[in-house]
Each structure stands twice: as C-alpha cells, then as structure tokens.
Amino acid sequence: MSSAVNVTIHSSQFPEAVRRDLLASLRMRQVNHKFHYDSVKQTQKWLALHAAYSPSRTDDDCAATYDASFTASAQRIEANSVHLIGLGCGGGQKDARLLRLLQSAGKRVAYTPSDVSVAMVLVARAAALPIVGAADCHPLVCDLATADDLPAVLAQQAEPAAARLITFFGMIPNFEPQLILPKLAALLRPTDYLLFSANLAPGPDYTAGVQRILPLYDNALTRDWLMTFLLDLGVEPADGELRFTIEDDPAGSGLKRVAAYFHFQRLRQIAVAEESFAFRTGESIRLFFSYRHTPDRVHTLLAQQRLAVLEQWITRSGEEGVFLCQPSP
Numbered sequence: 518m519s520s521a522v523n524v525t526i527h528s529s530q531f532p533e534a535v536r537r538d539l540l541a542s543l544r545m546r547q548v549n550h551k552f553h554y555d556s557v558k559q560t561q562k563w564l565a566l567h568a569a570y571s572p573s574r575t576d577d578d579c580a581a582t583y584d585a586s587f588t589a590s591a592q593r594i595e596a597n598s599v600h601l602i603g604l605g606c607g608g609g610q611k612d613a614r615l616l617r618l619l620q621s622a623g624k625r626v627a628y629t630p631s632d633v634s635v636a637m638v639l640v641a642r643a644a645a646l647p648i649v650g651a652a653d654c655h656p657l658v659c660d661l662a663t664a665d666d667l668p669a670v671l672a673q674q675a676e677p678a679a680a681r682l683i684t685f686f687g688m689i690p691n692f693e694p695q696l697i698l699p700k701l702a703a704l705l706r707p708t709d710y711l712l713f714s715a716n717l718a719p720g721p722d723y724t725a726g727v728q729r730i731l732p733l734y735d736n737a738l739t740r741d742w743l744m745t746f747l748l749d750l751g752v753e754p755a756d757g758e759l760r761f762t763i764e765d766d767p768a769g770s771g772l773k774r775v776a777a778y779f780h781f782q783r784l785r786q787i788a789v790a791e792e793s794f795a796f797r798t799g800e801s802i803r804l805f806f807s808y809r810h811t812p813d814r815v816h817t818l819l820a821q822q823r824l825a826v827l828e829q830w831i832t833r834s835g836e837e838g839v840f841l842c843q844p845s846p
C-alpha cells in the first residue's frame with residue numbers, strides 16, 4: 518500500500534483564508550475555535566483532554582448511548598450502501614464505531630472525515646481504515662463556517678445511489694447556533710439523515726446544570742490546550758490570567774455558555790502577518806465558548822431550520838444527547 522494519502526483541501530482552509538480569519542480573530546479579540554486545532558501540537562493536546570474529560574470516553578453509559586443511536590440509525594437506513602460524512606470529525610472515534618455498526622448491519626460503507634485540521638482528518642482516516650477501504654475514504658479539510666459550496670464538493674465523493682448519513686458530533690457547542698445551523702441544514706438533501714450530538718445542561722434547573730459542568734472545562738488540560746494558541750503567537754503566561762465564566766448567549770436565545778477569556782495584566786505586543794496587535798492591561802481576548810443545550814432547546818433550534826428529530830438518546834447523567842434528524846417534508 519502507498520504511504521501517500523490524498524487529502525482534499527477546500528479553499529476555505531487555503532493559507533490566505535486562514536490568515537484572514539486569524540487576523541479577524543485578533544482584531545475582534547474573539548478567537549475562532551478552529552485555531553485551537555490547527556497544529557499537530559494542539560491536535561495532540563486536544564485528543565489527550567478529550568480522552569480525559571469527554572463523557573463519550575469516560576462514561577460507559579455515554580458510550581452506550583451513542584451505540585444505541587448508531588444501531589437505530591443503521592436499522593432505519595434501507596439502502597445497501599451508506600456514505601458517512603463526519604463534519605468536524607476530530608479523531609473520528611465515534612464515526613469509526615458507527616461505520617463498524619453499519620458494516621455489521623450488512624451495509625457497504627464509504628467515509629468522508631472532514632475537519633479544519635489536516636492532522637484530525639488523518640487521525641480519523643486511520644481510525645476508519647480497518648473498516649473502510651482506502652479507496653472509499655475521502656479525507657476533506659474545510660471550514661464549515663465559510664465553505665459555501667460544500668453540497669457540490671460532497672456530491673463528488675461517493676456513489677450517488679448511496680444513502681447519506683451526516684454526523685455533527687460535539688460541534689454545536691462551539692458555534693453560534695444561528696450561524697452554523699442554516700449552513701448545516703443547507704447541506705442536507707431531503708433523504709439524508711443527520712446524527713447530531715449536543716452537550717446538555719443536566720438536571721431540571723438549567724442555570725445550576727451549566728454551573729455543574731464547569732469543571733469539565735476549567736481544568737489543567739483544557740487551560741494548557743487553549744493557551745497554546747496565545748503562547749505560539751508570542752504571549753507569555755505571566756502576561757495575564759485565563760478565567761472561565763458562564764455567560765448568556767449574546768444573540769439573546771436564552772442559551773448559556775461556558776466561556777474562557779485571557780485577561781491581560783501587562784502590555785503585550787505581537788506581530789502577525791505584518792500586522793501588529795497591542796493588548797493593554799485590562800483588555801481581554803475570548804479564547805473559547807461552549808453552549809449548553811437542553812433537549813427542548815435542541816428541538817426548537819432544529820425546527821427553525823426545518824429539521825425534524827426522529828429519535829433521541831439522552832445519557833443517564835443528562836450531560837449529552839444524540840439526535841437523529843431528517844429535513845421536514
């Protein structure tokens with residue numbers, strides 16, 4: 518087998534687009550999440566923290582919840598051939614498990630691991646290769662937030678007769694729902710299935726639920742991962758302090774999110790692509806946010822995009838939910 522791999526790189530991740538997005542992040546003091554997964558170093562740090570804190574890896578019931586959703590999805594799909602498209606696939610562990618279940622249900626499978634990070638799509642490809650032949654695996658690097666022609670790009674990747682199952686696992690927390698959901702809905706053909714997972718606020722009290730999950734973010738591994746972005750640009754740890762907070766969705770949806778800000782306690786100047794940025798004492802830059810949903814809020818947000826929830830699976834902890842959806846007729 519050749520040691521070279523074909524990876525399709527969409528223009529949304531070409532160097533000039535990445536440079537534009539990076540400068541916008543620094544100007545706005547709001548870091549686009551994609552810059553936390555850019556380098557091999559960040560990918561390794563994120564994979565380590567995912568293994569340590571993601572309920573899908575640490576909670577057997579959560580893994581079983583995903584499995585139940587995978588089995589049900591495999592049963593629902595009648596076609597013999599399935600094209601699985603993993604949007605923001607990360608390390609691809611969940612997609613690989615789903616591919617295995619589809620295959621054991623007698624389906625022929627093809628896979629598009631898609632992410633902004635080349636390292637992630639290669640890790641996801643490696644996870645899928647024991648199940649999907651190399652010829653049926655089509656790694657795609659693209660930015661879901663800015664790539665406008667994804668329907669056409671994806672249509673080229675698998676046989677037209679295959680049923681399509683699109684996964685969007687752990688993605689919705691890191692995007693403003695009103696920005697990403699219309700794009701996701703626009704990708705779906707009428708007969709496509711969408712398997713979507715969301716981090717939830719556990720328990721009947723939404724605010725208390727969001728407070729309860731704060732330690733999943735405010736910990737050493739997450740701090741180390743998030744700070745990599747700033748340190749690689751020339752910021753020093755002693756320039757300020759990273760603080761986590763819970764804030765309301767600025768768009769007024771009623772959702773809450775955990776957010777991380779680096780607060781500068783002394784002047785730091787950095788230069789990026791011939792532009793210089795001065796962060797003054799008292800200024801802050803938002804590094805990260807993660808929305809927490811509830812099943813009802815997920816239904817409402819999806820319905821606004823004419824996506825109907827066919828079935829759902831919620832973990833016993835109440836911290837994560839998987840939703841199988843299809844465009845409403």
Ligand SMILES: C[S@@+](CC[C@H](N)C(=O)[O-])C[C@H]1O[C@@H](n2cnc3c(N)ncnc32)[C@H](O)[C@@H]1O
Nearest residue numbers: 551554605606607632633634660661662686687
């Ligand atoms: C929280 S991880 C989820 C990974 C995986 N789906 C899972 O559930 O384990 C978010 C993933 O989204 C990717 N990502 C971030 N911003 C993106 C964007 N704008 N377009 C596509 N992928 C993005 C990251 O590289 C990362 O792999």
